[in-house]
Amino acid sequence: MFFAPKEKGQGLVEYALILVLVAVVVIVILSLLGPAIGNIFSNLIENV
Numbered sequence: 001m002f003f004a005p006k007e008k009g010q011g012l013v014e015y016a017l018i019l020v021l022v023a024v025v026v027i028v029i030l031s032l033l034g035p036a037i038g039n040i041f042s043n044l045i046e047n048v
Helices: 008-047
Strands: none
Touching: none
């Protein structure tokens, strides 16, 4: 067991990959739904 692989950094890399994936999904969703949400708020402000 002298040559056991060191896996301390592996967990951090996995968490980083998950965070990047979540960030990409959020950016894509906001870029697709952003104009629609903006229109909803514009209509609310105009009707008040």
